[in-house]
Amino acid sequence: MLPYLLVLSLVIFWIVLEKKSLNRTSFWLPLIILTLFAGARSYRVGTDTGNYTRNFNSQLNVEYFRFNEDIEFGYQVLEYALLSVTSSYFWLLTITSLIIVYCYLKSIKRYSVNYWFSVFLFITLGVYTFFFNGLRQGLAMAIFTLAVPYLLEKRLIPYLLVCAVASLFHVTALFIIPFYFIVNLRVRPVYKILATFLGSLLVSGVLVSYISSTNDRYENYAKASEEAGGFLTLGFYTVLMLLIMLVSYVYKIKDENFQKLITFYASGVVFIIPLAMLGTSPSGPQRLLAYFTWTLILILPVMLKKINNIYLYIASVLLFLTYFMLTTSRFSNLSPYILNPIFEVF
Known part of the structure; x- marks a missing residue:
């Protein structure tokens, strides 16, 4: 549980520091930290991560890759492209993490009235760690966030297009x-x-x-x-x-x-x-x-x-921090956080 709390603290500290010192909304460093933390984890972190990394762990030759009609085409294309150049699942987890975190932070930066608190909620409510298990749906959900401007501005065609792209990674995006x-x-x-x-x-x-x-x-x-x-x-x-x-x-x-x-x-x-x-x-x-x-x-x-009300802010932070600790330590095999073996030299 400690690594999750350290990453949470580091990200929020930097956001607040950059805002106070430079009067600027921090984007790139939180993006890098959250991407690398998710990408550097072992396949044993997350109940379903082992399923997503199976072809990488078995070092499947891309010539033997077979497209499965039961798995969304967009995700399989991404996996096929990565297997063509590497057998390390680090790149699968890192690239997908980059896409997901980028989409969420972009939406938060555009619409949030309190950036640091929104990022805090992004982590503590489990939105960030959702894709540690459901990677395909996590990708679809993150891409869907890009449809929010079209939802709010009543622009149906772009909304439908974003949902269609998201459904290439998980068909449930069509449900929205x-x-x-x-x-x-x-x-x-x-x-x-x-x-x-x-x-x-x-x-x-x-x-x-x-x-x-x-x-x-x-x-x-x-x-x-x-x-x-x-x-x-x-x-x-x-x-x-x-x-x-x-x-x-x-x-x-x-x-x-x-x-x-x-x-x-x-x-x-x-x-x-x-x-x-x-x-x-x-x-x-x-x-x-x-x-x-x-x-x-x-x-x-x-x-x-x-x-x-400052006391309500404090109570909210404590509530969601408690929720984060309980859900992360008890559900979905997220804890303990285990580093990818390629980094064990550190």
């Missing part, structure tokens, strides 16, 4: 397309959220069955889970959703982008609730939740800035 219309529909947000929940109640069973039938890799989506359907994580994000909506109402936060992000986040959360009620595996459709919860790194800074 309908939320463009939910967010931009000229109806009160509370009605949109309620309609999304009711719609999910009607279609969730059919949706899970369809997804699981289209690809053998997603068969576990329809299987009942012995882990209570991930209710703990979903409950956490549901409570946050209710608190955010309450604060938005009480403090009368009228910013249009803020309201659209809340609608997007809340609609995603309520859509997932019926899926959880089905008892499906947390590694299945509930992983779709991550497409929505990352927006908290933009939403929460706006809310806290509006309240403007």
Whole structure:
């Protein structure tokens, strides 16, 4: 757990220092630090990392590489290109980490009202470490963040294009397309959220069955889970959703982008609730939740800035730091952090 806390501290310290000393938003050094930390890890860090690095660990000759119709084409092209020049999985993890971290930091820099706090949330909420396990979906989610300007500006065609590119790495990115219309529909947000929940109640069973039938890799989506359907994580994000909506109402936060992000986040959360009620595996459709919860790194800074209470800031930092420590140390085989053997000389 210590390496994660050290990286978190270093990144936040540098962001604050650069802002105070040069009045500049730090981008490149946090990008390098977070990229290298993710890229230099062993394949044993993360439950699914070994699956992604298997061809590199076995030193597969690229001549014997076979494209699998059950795996998204974009990811396979990337893997094939890397295997053509190297058998070290360090480059797979580093290049994918660079793409993912760059996309998130770019979105944070553009939209956040409190850059250091957004980066803090990016790490502590597990958005950063998500791709330590689900690499393909992590790539798709990161690319999707580039569609946010088009979502907010009501530009459908570019939004669809970004989602299409993201789906080349994980097909679930196509699932986010309908939320463009939910967010931009000229109806009160509370009605949109309620309609999304009711719609999910009607279609969730059919949706899970369809997804699981289209690809053998997603068969576990329809299987009942012995882990209570991930209710703990979903409950956490549901409570946050209710608190955010309450604060938005009480403090009368009228910013249009803020309201659209809340609608997007809340609609995603309520859509997932019926899926959880089905008892499906947390590694299945509930992983779709991550497409929505990352927006908290933009939403929460706006809310806290509006309240403007130093004690609430401190309490929030402690809360999310505790959440980060618990989830990182207990779930997804993220801890202990193990260095790639090629660096063990250090």
